[in-house]
Amino acid sequence: MENTIKTVNLKKLYATEEVETTALDEINIEIKKGEFVAIMGPSGCGKSTLLNIIGLLDNPESGEYFFLGEEVANYSERKRSQLRKGNIGFVFQSFNLIDELTVYENVELPLLYLKTPSDERKRRVEEVLSRMHIMHRRDHFPQQLSGGQQQRVAIARAIVAKPAVILADEPTGNLDSANGEEVMRLLEELNNEGTTIVMVTHSPHDANYAHRIINLFDGKVVTENIREQFHV
Amino acid sequence: MYKNYFKIALRGFAKHRLTFFINLFGLALGLWAAILIGLWVRSELNMNREFAEIDQVYRIMEHQRYGSDIFTTTSTPGLLANALKEEYPEVERAATYSWNEKNLFVKDEKRLNLNGFYAGEDYLSIFQYPIMHGDRDRALSDKSYIVLTSTAAERIFGHSHVLGETITMKETEGEHSFIVQAVLEPLAHDLDNQFDYILPYQFMFDKPYNSWLHDWGNNGPSTVVKLNKESDYQVFSSNIQSFIKERNEGSNIVLFAYPHQDLYLFGRFADGMQQGGRIEYVKLFSIIGLFVLIIACINFMNLSTAKSQKRAKEVGVRKVVGAEKGALIGQFLSESLMVTVFAGMFALVLVQLTLPIFNNLTDKTMRIPYDEGVFWMQFICVLLFTGLLAGSYPAFYLSATKVVSVFRSTAKSGSAVVWARKGLVTFQFILATILIVGTVVVYQQINYALKQNLGYDKDQLVLIQLEGKLMENFEMFKNALSNHFEVNAISRSNHSMMGRNSSSGNISWEGKDPDFTALFEIMRVDYDYIETMGFELIKGTDFSRDKGADSIQGALINRRAYELITQDHPEAVSFNVLGDEREIIGVVENFHFQSFHQLMEPVILLLDPSYANHAFVKVNAVDMQNTMSSLQSTAESLNPDFPFQYSFMDENYARMYRDDVRTSELAKYFSILTILISCLGLLGLSSHIAEQKTKEIGIRKVLGASTFSILNVINKEFILIVVISIIIGSGLSYWLMQSWLSNFAYRVDFAWWFIPMAAVAILIIAYMTVTLQAYKSTQINPASTLKIE
Known part of the structure; x- marks a missing residue:
C-alpha cells in the first residue's frame, strides 16, 4: 500500500536565547493510506510538534518529509498552505471553532478558501452537518453548544473538504466519556470509509481505536505497536 | 468570502x-x-482662482527701496493701468481699482450702507464675475454707471431685474445718481473681496480732492492687467521695472507683475x-x-x-x-x-x-x-x-x-510588537506635547500683543466715521460732545491707526545722508489729538490753539522719527516733508499703528484736519451703553442723512490679529482633540494591559498588595512612555515655537515654565485615564482570576 506520510530522519529544535531543546530527533515513520495511527507519549515528548510537521503547519530543521509522495520538508509557508488546503483536516482538543461564526459558517470556512461554488458549498455543508447530527444547531454559535456538539462541528469542518488525512490532537481531551466515545466512533467510521487518521492522545482507551500506536519519548520513537499485537 | x-x-x-x-x-x-x-x-x-483665464491676470506691484530696506506694496499710481495698456501690446486689458469703502445709498425710502469699490472699465473683463443682467464691457464705461451684485440689488429694489434703474449715493460733498448697468450673480464664497457694488474708477479719478491720483509720485489704488496668452509675464515684469522711474524722477520704485491668483x-x-x-x-x-x-x-x-x-x-x-x-x-x-x-x-x-x-x-x-x-x-x-x-x-x-x-x-x-506599540504611543504623545506647548505659546503671544502698551490708550477709545455734515461741522459736533460728562476728549485724523495709511519717503533734513531713505507715516490730525489718544509727550509741546501759526507750520514726530532725523544732526529742529519745511515742536513716545509683526515706524503728525474722516472720542466707562446712545443721538441730530458708524479701538486692534487669534483658537481646539484621541487610545490600551495582567494582579492581591500599588503596576507601563514623549515633544516644540515667534517684531520669550506646565497636564491626564480603566481590574476577586489561569 502506498504511503500517505513518510518521514526520514526528521529533526526539530526549539531554541530560546539561552537553551536549545531537541523536540524531535531522527523520526522515521511511515503511515499508509487508510491507516488509523495513534501517537502517544508523556507531555513534552514531541507529539504535538510531530503533528504540526505532519500537518504542514511547521517545517522540520532537517530530514525529509514525504506527504502524498511529495517531498515537502522545505516548502514555504505559502506552498504548505496550498497543499494543506483540501488535503488535511484538523480536529483539536479545544475544538478551535471561531466564536463569531455560526455552526454552519464554521463548517463552510474550508470550502470558502477552496473557492467552492456556493451551491456545492451548501450541499456539502448540509450533508456533513446531517451526518454529524448537528443540522438542527446550524445557526447557533459555538458558545451555545455542549463540548460534544462543538467537537462534532469541528469534525464536520475537518471532513467537509473531503481531505485525505485527518489529524486529531487529543480530540476527546475536553469531553466527558460518553461524548468522547461518540467522537471516537465518528473517527473510526471516517477511517472505515478510507480516510487516513493520525491522532495524538494520552488515552490508551482512545488509542485502542487505532491500527497502530507510535510511542514517543524525549523526541524519539521508542516503540511502534500494531493494535492486535498491543492487545495480545 | x-x-x-x-x-x-x-x-x-x-x-x-x-x-x-x-x-x-x-x-x-x-x-x-x-x-x-x-x-x-x-x-x-x-x-480667487475660480475666474476664467485667471492665469493671465497679474497684479502690478511695487518694490520701494528705503536705505537697506525694501518695502513691497500693491499700491500703485492712479495713472498706471492706462499707461501700461497704451505702452505694451501684450497688455490685453488693464484696470485700476480702489480699496473697499462703505457708502450710503438711497432709493426712495430705503437707505443702505453698502460696501464696494471703484474700478476701471476693463475690470469686469479681467475678473469675469458671472453676470446676471447687463454687459460686461460697458458696465463701467461711464461714470454715471453702477454695477450691483444681485444680493445688493435685492436688498435695495426687492428684486434683481434692475437694469436702467437709478440709485443715489450720498457723500459729504453731495449726492450722485448712478444707473444700474450690470447685475452680478451672487458672489462665490471663495473670493476674499465680498462687495455689494462697483462704481467706475473715472468717477473717483475726477473728484477734485482726488487730484493726487493724477500724479505719478503718489500711490494708492491697485493695478491689474490681463496679458495675452502668448506673452511671458516674467519678461513683461522685467520690462516694466523702471516704468515709474521714467515718469517720476528720483522715484525709488521698481515695478513688477505678480500672478493675481497667487497673491492671496x-x-x-x-x-x-x-x-x-x-x-x-x-x-x-x-x-x-x-x-x-x-x-x-x-x-x-x-x-x-x-x-x-x-x-x-x-x-x-x-x-x-x-x-x-x-x-x-x-x-x-x-x-x-x-x-x-x-x-x-x-x-x-x-x-x-x-x-x-x-x-x-x-x-x-x-x-x-x-x-x-x-x-x-x-x-x-x-x-x-x-x-x-x-x-x-x-x-x-x-x-x-x-x-x-x-x-x-x-x-x-513578541517583544517587537510591544516595542512597536510603545513607539506608537510615544509618537502620539510627542505630537500631543507639541500641540499643547504650541497652543500655550501662541496664546501667550497673542495675549501679549493684545495687552501690550501700544504707546496710546486704546481702551474706551471710540472711532467714529465722519461723513456728511459731521465732517463739515466737526467743531459743532465736538462742542456738543464736550458738554457730555462721559466724554473725556475728542479729536480727529485722516488715519485709522490700523495699519499703514499714508506714508512717504520724501522726507529730508539738514545733513541727511543723500543715500539714506526711510518711510515715514504721515498722520494729519486736529488739536487735542495727543490727549485723546493718550500719547506720551516726551519733548516739546502739543499743537495748541494759542500758538496757531506755529502749530500749523510745525510738526510733532515720534521718538523713532526723532532718532532718524537727529542721527546725523543732533541739534536738528526742523525737517522737510513733501516739500514743506516743518519745525519740530514736540516728540511723542513711539506707538504701534500696525500689528506686532511690524516694528514701530517713524511717524510725523501734522496739524491739518481738512480731510480727517475719523473722529476719536475718549469716553469714560461708567455707563457705556448710555454713553454710546448719547454719542449716537448727538451725531444723528447733526447729520440726519448718514447712519452713525462707530467702532471701539480695542476691538479694531484685536482685528489686526485676526489671523493670529484664529490660529490660536484653532490650535487650541485641535490640541484638545489630540489629547482626547490620545487618551482614548490610552484608555483602550490600558484596559488590554489590565486584562493581560489579570493573573499578576491576582497574585499580588493574594500577597497583600493595596489597590494603589496595583494601579501603579499598570500605570508604570505608561508613565515612562509619556515622560519620554514629553521630553522629546518639548524639545521639538521649543524649536518650532522659536521659529513661529520670530515672525513677530515684538514677542514673548519662550518661558521655561511652558514645558513643565504642559508636562504636568499631560501626565495628570494620562495617569487619570489609565487609572480609570485599571481600577476596575483591581476590584476583581483574585480567586476567580487565578482559577481561570
Missing part, C-alpha cells in the same frame, strides 16, 4: 464593544478634524523677495490635520495589536482550514476599512453639525460639497488612506502569526 469577513467583523464589533467604540470614535474624531481642515484648506487654495496665499514679501503668506497657515493646518488623523490611526493599530492574542486563535484556525496570508491580510484590511467607513459617515454627520461653528471661527462660509464628485473622490481617498494605514500594521502583524501557536494555550505578544 467578503460576506464572511463582513459578518465576522460585525459580530466581532458587537462582542468587543468598548474596543469597537474607541476605534470608531477615535477614527471619527480624527476624520472629523481632517475633513474640517480639508474643507478649509480647499477653500484657501481655491481663493503667497502675499508676504520681505526685502523684495516673496516670503510665504497665508500658505504658511495652510501648511500648518494641513500638518495638524494629518497629525490628528495619524494619532487616530495609531489608536486603531495599538488596540488591534493589543487584542491580537484574542485574534491569534482565529488566525490559526483560518490558516489550518486553508487561509493563505494574503486572504488574512485582506480580511484585516477590510475590517479596518469597514470601521473607517462607519467612522467616516459618523465624521460627516459631525462635520455637518459643527460646520457653522467652524465657519464662525474661520470667518468663512464653507459647506460640504455633497454635489461634487471630486469631493467624494477625495473623501473616499482619505477613508482608504485611513483604513489602510490603520489596518496595515495589525493586518501584517496578525497574518504573520505562527499557526502553531494555536496548539499552545497562550501566545504572548
